Amino acid sequence: MSKYWKEFTIPYYDTDGEGYIRPENILAYMAETSNWHSDSLEVGFSELSKHGHAWMLLRWEAEIVKYPRAKDRVRVGTWTSSFDRFYATREFVLTNEEGILLAKATTKWFFLDIKRRRPKRIPEDLQRSYSFVEEFNFPDFTEMKDLDGDIAESGPFRARRSDIDNNNHVNNIRYIEWLQEGLGEEIYLSKRIQRLGIIYKKEVLLGDSFSTGFIMDEDRPGHINHVISVDGETNALGYTQWAEKGLLE
Numbered sequence: 237m238s239k240y241w242k243e244f245t246i247p248y249y250d251t252d253g254e255g256y257i258r259p260e261n262i263l264a265y266m267a268e269t270s271n272w273h274s275d276s277l278e279v280g281f282s283e284l285s286k287h288g289h290a291w292m293l294l295r296w297e298a299e300i301v302k303y304p305r306a307k308d309r310v311r312v313g314t315w316t317s318s319f320d321r322f323y324a325t326r327e328f329v330l331t332n333e334e335g336i337l338l339a340k341a342t343t344k345w346f347f348l349d350i351k352r353r354r355p356k357r358i359p360e361d362l363q364r365s366y367s368f369v370e371e372f373n374f375p376d377f378t379e380m381k382d383l384d385g386d387i388a389e390s391g392p393f394r395a396r397r398s399d400i401d402n403n404n405h406v407n408n409i410r411y412i413e414w415l416q417e418g419l420g421e422e423i424y425l426s427k428r429i430q431r432l433g434i435i436y437k438k439e440v441l442l443g444d445s446f447s448t449g450f451i452m453d454e455d456r457p458g459h460i461n462h463v464i465s466v467d468g469e470t471n472a473l474g475y476t477q478w479a480e481k482g483l484l485e
Contacts, residue, residue, distance in 0.1 A: 238369045239315040240273035248306045256303040256485065259429045260412040262339050263298060266328040267409060269312040270343075277365045281402060289356065290348045293408045294323075295435045297374040298341035303428060303484050309333050316366040322346050322355040327373050342374040378433045380473045383451050383463045390418030391447035395440050406440045415462040415474045417448040427458070427478040428485075434474035440466060 242265075250261040274280040284290055304310050311331050318325045323346050330339040349356040393414070401407035411434060440446055446466045453459040458479060464472040 238367050239313050240269065240276060241311055241313045242269040242272050243309060243311050246304055246306050246308050246310065251306045255306045256428070257305070259300060259303075259432065260409050262300060262330060263296065263341065263412055264409045265310070265312050265330065266314065266341055269314050269328070270326055273314050279362055279365050285350070288350045290350050290403055291324075291345045292348045292403070293436060294344045294346055295377055295433065296341060296343055296408075296412075297377050297433045298328075298339065299373075299431045300339045300429060300484060302336075302338050304330075304332065304338055310338065311335075315371070316368040317342070317370060317372050318368060319358055319363045321357055324358065325372070327369075327371060329373070340373040342372060342377070344377070378475065380433065380435055380461070380475060382470060382473070383449060383461055385451050387449040387451055387463070388418055389447055389449040392445040393417070393447070395442055395444045395446065397442060400442055406442075408436065411436065411440075411464060411472050411474070414446070414448050414464055415450075415472075415476065418450060419460070423478060426481060428481050429476050430458075430479040430484060431477040432475065434462075434472055436472050438466075438469065438471045440464070440471050446471065 244265050246257050251257050271280060281290070311333070313329045313331070315327055316324055317327045323344060326343045326345065328341040328343070329337060331337055346355045347358045395406050399406045399410045412432070415434065444466050446464055449463045449465070451461050453461060458477055460476050460478070462474040462476065463470055
């Protein structure tokens with residue numbers, strides 16, 4: 237099996253006030269599909285954890301072409317596009333029932349020794365299980381640097397038990413939600429996220445008090461740079477690129 241597909245019907249609770257799916261839920265459907273893909277190959281979370289291993293997500297690069305709505309039926313396709321010692325890249329596409337592209341993403345992961353909390357070389361038999369396909373949505377990730385300037389900050393917030401996933405750390409989708417904290421309501425009235433990226437630099441743990449911050453990029457209209465930090469230390473960096481709603485509906 238090279239590519240894996242899973243179908244979803246979008247529920248109302250995954251949509252915004254206008255009935256369009258929230259961008260973080262597009263990524264959540266993609267992440268869920270990757271889990272089903274691994275389970276179908278018998279190398280999913282339960283199997284890896286028996287041997288003290290897990291996958292940890294390092295970064296996303298994603299673009300949304302068109303936002304589907306509540307009750308729409310969509311399909312998510314995923315495949316592994318490369319392995320490199322400790323690291324793997326996984327691709328995603330979201331389409332409608334007719335196969336028209338709605339969104340795409342590329343992710344980078346590292347293989348983890350859970351006990352030591354350190355990267356571990358990916359076993360060859362695990363690599364063979366995925367039968368990777370060398371097709372890349374984004375051959376290169378967007379470069380992101382620490383924010384420098386007048387950062388608009390929000391918080392502090394606290395990581396709740398409901399934020400924790402089966403790896404016992406904050407689920408990666410929560411960070412996508414947090415990036416948007418503090419943005420003025422005026423941006424949501426006329427725009428939607430068209431493209432985004434995030435780098436996970438250090439885990440936010442249960443009970444951590446974290447802050448979010450952002451800087452508008454004056455050289456690129458609609459582009460916002462983001463940071464999530466705990467006690468002044470950067471835990472994640474990200475960016476969002478916003479476009480007029482009419483272009484994405």
